[in-house]
Amino acid sequence: MVLKIWQDIEKGKLHPLFLVTGTENFLLQETTKKIVQAGLNEEEKDFNLSVHDMEETSVDVAIEDAETLPFLGEKRIVIIQNPVFLTAEKKKEKIDHNLDRLIQYIQEPAPFTTMVFSAPYEKLDERKKITKLIKKQAQIVEAKNLSNNETELFIHSLAKQEGNTIESAAVLEIMFLTNGNLTAISQEMNKLCTYAGFGNDITQELTSQLVARSLEQNIFELIDKVVNKKGEKALQIFYDLLKTNEEPIKILSLITTQFRLILQTKQLSSAGYGQKQIAGNIKIHPYRVKLALEQARLFDEEELKDIIKQLADADYELKTGKKDKKLIIELFLLKLFK
Known part of the structure; x- marks a missing residue:
């Protein structure tokens, strides 16, 4: 849906009102950027683009901008950042926003202005009149994890x-x-x-x-080799990480995180949750869920719980210095290869 709206924007189809809402920062910024690029050229931005943070500025100021005729151009774009009046959040230093005037503007927006509400919130307060009206009148762009x-x-x-x-x-x-x-x-x-x-x-x-591989990606590959009984390759990844001065305690922590994710996805899948629901429940991208579920199929739930217990024991040994740090992780990996 987001990609389709972007295509329309790039063709110059600009609505008088946009509501971009969600916590995916890239989509928030990219959507706003595309609206500005479609509506204004570089010379016009200095005169006809304005950005107002509702945590610092009254909405009255933004509306005055929106109702002002464009200068040396045909279009004006007004960005309203952090529209706290759309949420149930309470701020310590609350700005006095004239929502009655905003309601009037939304009902009859200036024909030469595109107003963009950039709302970086997981949820909006659907009980509020202003929220209902904006959602009814505006082009909505959901800045949430893509499938x-x-x-x-x-x-x-x-x-x-x-x-x-x-x-x-x-x-x-x-x-x-x-x-x-x-x-x-x-x-x-x-x-x-x-x-x-x-x-x-x-x-x-x-x-x-x-494309660079993060430590997390190397850990994922290590575990993937483990679960597919490719012990030699798994140990090689572990030794390569040590050569790049990665700390054993950090490696063990990430191994634990991945196995916990595998267990979580398995439990939620068994409870009837789909990939998208699991991703929303544990706040990760659906693709990571897909990969974790593929690994989860190679274990039963009790095996995963036992592995996590082994990891907790290894973590204790590692932190108390009872054995060599490298040896602790090697022994844990070797147990999994059996």
């Missing part, structure tokens, strides 16, 4: 706009290496498109070479 399919389409769209194509395997590789983080995806795609050159295909081999 796996939407993330794949997003990556393809980034390649297309730079004149490139991208292999399906490379798309999955990028999703894995970035944990589905849209900011990271955008940065990595920019790098890949630049390196590949206009009109060329982005391959999985290229993504493996150029």
Whole structure:
């Protein structure tokens, strides 16, 4: 849905009112950026673009801007950041907002102005009259985690706009290496498109070479080797991490985090939750849920609980210095290979 709205915006289809709401910061910023680019050229921004933070400024000031005729242009864009009056949140230093005047404006917005409400909140207060009215009158853009399919389409769209194509395997590789983080995806795609050159295909081999692996991704691969009984390769990843001066205590902590995620996803899946519901419940990207569920199928619930107990014991030994730190993790891994 977000990608479709972006396409309309890029074609110049600007509504008088936009409500961009959710906690996915990249989508909040990118949507606002696209609206500004579609409505104003660089010279017009100085005169016809205004940004108002509702935690610091009264909405009256924003409305006055919106009702002022554009200068040296045909369009004015007014960004209203942090519209706290749409939520149930209470602020210590509350600004006195004239919501009656805002209601009047929303009912009859200036024909030459696009007003954007950028609301970085998980939920809006649906009981409020102002919230109901804005949701009725505005083009709504949900800045929330994209589904796996939407993330794949997003990556393809980034390649297309730079004149490139991208292999399906490379798309999955990028999703894995970035944990589905849209900011990271955008940065990595920019790098890949630049390196590949206009009109060329982005391959999985290229993504493996150029997209950096985080410690978390290396831990995921380590566990993936473990669960698929590839002990030698798992130990090699562990030794490579030690060579890069990663602390054993941090490695063990991330192994524990991943196994807890595998257990959580297994329990929620068994309770009838789908991937999207699980992702919303534990606040992670749906693609990470998909990968965790694939690993969860190789264990029963009791095995996972026993592994987490073993990890807790290893953590205790590691912190009390009873054994060599490297040896503690090696012994834990070797037990899993059996």
